[in-house]
Amino acid sequence: MLDCMKKRNDLLGETVVKNLKMRQMDAYYVQTKEEALKKALELIPADHSIGWGGSVSVGEIGLREALAKRGNPILDRDSAKTPEEKDLIQHQILSCGTFLMSSNAVTEKGELFNIDGAANRVAALCYGPKSVVMIVGINKVVADMDAAYSRVRHYVAPVNAARFCDATPCSKTGTCADCLSSQTICCQMVTTRYSRIPNRIKVILVNETLGM
Numbered sequence: 001m002l003d004c005m006k007k008r009n010d011l012l013g014e015t016v017v018k019n020l021k022m023r024q025m026d027a028y029y030v031q032t033k034e035e036a037l038k039k040a041l042e043l044i045p046a047d048h049s050i051g052w053g054g055s056v057s058v059g060e061i062g063l064r065e066a067l068a069k070r071g072n073p074i075l076d077r078d079s080a081k082t083p084e085e086k087d088l089i090q091h092q093i094l095s096c097g098t099f100l101m102s103s104n105a106v107t108e109k110g111e112l113f114n115i116d117g118a119a120n121r122v123a124a125l126c127y128g129p130k131s132v133v134m135i136v137g138i139n140k141v142v143a144d145m146d147a148a149y150s151r152v153r154h155y156v157a158p159v160n161a162a163r164f165c166d167a168t169p170c171s172k173t174g175t176c177a178d179c180l181s182s183q184t185i186c187c188q189m190v191t192t193r194y195s196r197i198p199n200r201i202k203v204i205l206v207n208e209t210l211g212m
């Protein structure tokens with residue numbers, strides 16, 4: 001990374017951390033995936049049960065494996081053998097100790113913006129788990145809510161549609177058609193502008209490109 005880019009990212013990171021804290025969210029800015037993993041392990045109690053909502057960024061820093069190795073109880077919906085068992089685990093995750101996720105976008109003012117199809121991820125973000133730890137690459141920081149909406153609708157959602165389904169307009173064209181397809185992954189759009197419970201949401205902002 002060029003020095004000028006690092007300098008800009010460091011200044012931006014400090015600003016976003018300050019603005020997240022003003023919204024009663026805990027926040028940290030780190031340089032690397034390795035530092036992000038270390039900070040996340042510090043923030044998550046060893047006895048907390050762990051759930052997650054399908055985050056590429058969480059996977060990229062190796063957090064799930066590190067928590068399992070440390071002995072935290074893991075609620076892994078992908079380990080379910082039946083749809084009923086998967087549904088049960090997803091409900092158990094709503095009252096877990098720490099929920100892991102990223103954010104689809106974070107504004108410079110410290111607002112979080114997330115889009116969800118099944119809604120299990122945004123449900124856990126809003127209410128339930130004692131703590132939410134977010135791993136967020138600097139690539140997800142945007143100027144404002146208009147930019148957050150545009151990023152998520154025109155980039156994140158079509159990429160996720162390409163991962164999870166093939167019947168939405170965006171999975172065929174790469175652009176959002178504001179569809180009402182039964183497979184749409186754009187059912188819930190959640191803006192988090194404040195945490196009523198101080199420091200329940202902990203954002204680790206990383207000066208690397210993570211997720212999408």
Ligand code: SF4
Pocket residue numbers: 153157158161168169170171175176177178179180181183184185186
């Ligand atoms: S609204 Fe439909 S077309 Fe647009 S991104 Fe979401 S799933 Fe794709």
